[in-house]
Amino acid sequence: MVSKKQEEILNYIDKTIKSNGYSPTVREICEAVGLKSTSTVQYHLKKLIDLGFLNKSENISRSITSRTVDSKYGxxxxxxxxxxxxxxxxxxxxxxxxxxxxxxxxxxxxxxxxxxxxxxxxxxxxxxxxxxxxxxxxxxxxxxxxxxxxxxxxxxxxxxxxxxxxxxxxxxxxxxxxxxxxxxxxxxxxxxxxx
Amino acid sequence: MVSKKQEEILNYIDKTIKSNGYSPTVREICEAVGLKSTSTVQYHLKKLIDLGFLNKSENISRSITSRTVDSKYGxxxxxxxxxxxxxxxxxxxxxxxxxxxxxxxxxxxxxxxxxxxxxxxxxxxxxxxxxxxxxxxxxxxxxxxxxxxxxxxxxxxxxxxxxxxxxxxxxxxxxxxxxxxxxxxxxxxxxxxxx
DNA sequence: CATATAATAGCACATATGTTCGACAAAAAA
DNA sequence: TTTTTTGTCGAACATATGTGCTATTATATG
Missing domain, CATH: 2.10.109.10 (Umud Fragment, subunit A)
Incomplete structure (x- = not known):
């Protein structure tokens, strides 16, 4: 299931991609959703990727892509x-x-x-x-x-x-x-x- | 207006955004179009941005966006x-x-x-x-x-x-x-x- | 030819950015 | 209650990445 925080992260990523044309960094997400550690974000990102909401290339900055830009829930x-x-x-x-x-x-x-x-x-x-x-x-x-x-x-x-x-x-x-x-x-x- | 090399760069950027969902780095462009210096790419990027083909945020990685590609990947x-x-x-x-x-x-x-x-x-x-x-x-x-x-x-x-x-x-x-x-x-x- | 402009290269620097690891608290499950 | 799962933090590390500066070569232009 997608937790509150994960939904928040998802929304922020979607919003950012939509308005900027490129995805946020881990640190930007961190700041935006009110988390203090980048690794907490990594933790949630992994979940969201496993659930299929996000995709990401390893070691590549701003490589998060989202399938849920137009929708919120699976x-x-x-x-x-x-x-x-x-x-x-x-x-x-x-x-x-x-x-x-x-x-x-x-x-x-x-x-x-x-x-x-x-x-x-x-x-x-x-x-x-x-x-x-x-x-x-x-x-x-x-x-x-x-x-x-x-x-x-x-x-x-x-x-x-x-x-x-x-x-x-x-x-x-x-x-x-x-x-x-x-x-x-x-x-x-x-x-x-x-x- | 747009030189051969610049067109090549433009095409590569478009292709990359379309297939990966995020833009290439200066170095990736460098490699892809057969240039040996990142500053040469910067040089061309600046031109393409001035001409309005591309957009880019300063100091932000993979922030190139292209007007010729809509960021949909259906x-x-x-x-x-x-x-x-x-x-x-x-x-x-x-x-x-x-x-x-x-x-x-x-x-x-x-x-x-x-x-x-x-x-x-x-x-x-x-x-x-x-x-x-x-x-x-x-x-x-x-x-x-x-x-x-x-x-x-x-x-x-x-x-x-x-x-x-x-x-x-x-x-x-x-x-x-x-x-x-x-x-x-x-x-x-x-x-x-x-x- | 001399000179300006366009392309290219090389390198070094600063920092932006992804990743990892250990620790810990809160919540849920057993 | 004990154990497991979930969420969180902090710090350190490696490297990915944008940028600036100088020099060199090609191409045009007067």
Whole structure:
């Protein structure tokens, strides 16, 4: 996760690159965010780089580049959903997908596709799907759901004979009727695949 | 006005900013354009700044900015490939995909998938695939190719009986033998889908 | 040809800047 | 409570980097 200080650093870097055309030095960041040691900055920079928000060349001055110049927050990637924990609990957090939309949207999360139940919809194992929690999947949409509050799943939604179902895109899987055991997370709005 | 050397310097600066995200040092310019003294570079830099081509802050490393480069580093999205035009020609450019990889890489382009010839590989119509031009698709990989220099296509590559083929992931399409009409663009490294 | 202007080189200096290491306190987890 | 993680500091070090000065050579210009 990105701490308060890290966000502050990120913002300062973005602002500087945007207004100056080049990135600040470690010492400039130090001063700007009210830290007294350059190594504290290095510490945070390393984290931000690991999270994918920044990039930097070693031993090269002012070589920080930022992907978040136009946006502030990454999309949290959730892995295995821990039983009993609320969806956004730390336990579930496995990384962050840099956000590059135009508006800041805290309603976005990313889930890693597990298995092949949606393969006929072009959602493959290990794909990352971005879910907008503020959108309700309509019939025919692909949505993300929580089963028994312990397992996240991505499926088509549709109404058959007045009942709503989660519908896999793979003949080897059965439809699941939506009942009280199933909580809606949101609508799947985009997909990333690394090959 | 602008001498040969100065143009060379300008080009190098632009190229560097574009690919690295930050400007080169005086010494790097020195080396790159084949000069032996940093003060010669300073001499030219001053001229270029006076002429308004460059901007620079005093005593600040890597602070050169260029008017001829916009500091955006998205991945260019290429649409219909115009016959006769080089791949990266303006004619083909239909937009920019915000960059989300780890390193800044000028060898990346994005192509919009057209048709369903790769549907069994999970590449759907209108998907955007990111192509790394610096990578050669090996057997089994998905690559991007230019047919007759006019049409871009994305297919599996494989060797069958000592011949290399472009192989669609859709039974309704035939394999295409790779011959002199087919130019390799690069390897498909990731996928983006908006739903 | 003599002279001004444009390019280039070499070097040295000051400092801007990234990096490392050890220590320590606060917060979180076990 | 004990242990681990996270955040912080300070100082020292190595080098990356901008700058200034002088001298030399090429190219133009009168």
């Amino acid at each position: 999309i949290p990637i959730l892995g295995e959903i821990s039983a009993g924990q609320p969806l956004m609990a730390e336990e579930n957090y496995i990384g962050e997908l840099p956000y590059f939309g135009n508006e800041i949207n805290t309603e976005l999360i990313a889930l890693k596709i597990n298995g092949d139940s949606m393969i006929d919809a072009g959602l493959y194992n290990d794909d990352l799907v971005v879910i907008d929690k503020s959108m309700i999947p309509a019939d025919g949409d692909i949505g993300a759901f929580l089963i028994h509050n312990t397992e996240a799943t991505v499926k088509y939604v549709d109404t058959i004979a007045d009942k709503r179902y989660l519908i896999p895109a793979n003949k080897n899987y059965d439809n699941i009727e939506i009942d009280e055991n199933i909580t809606q997370i949101g609508k799947v709005v985009s997909l990333f695949r690394d090959m | 991945i260019p999205i290429l649409g219909e490939i115009s016959a006769g035009q080089p791949l990266m020609a303006e004619e083909n450019y239909i937009g920019e995909l915000p960059y989300f990889g780890n390193e800044i890489n000028t060898e990346l382009i994005a192509l919009k998938i057209n048709g369903d010839s790769m549907i069994d590989a999970g590449l759907y119509n209108d998907d955007l695939v990111v192509i790394d031009k610096s990578m050669i698709p090996a057997d089994g990989d998905i690559g991007a190719f230019l047919i007759h220099n006019t049409e871009a296509t994305v297919k599996y590559v494989d060797t069958i009986a000592d011949k290399r083929y472009l192989i669609p992931a859709n039974k309704n399409y035939d394999n295409i033998e790779i011959d002199e009409n087919i130019t390799q663009i690069g390897k498909v490294v990731s996928l983006f889908r908006d739903m």
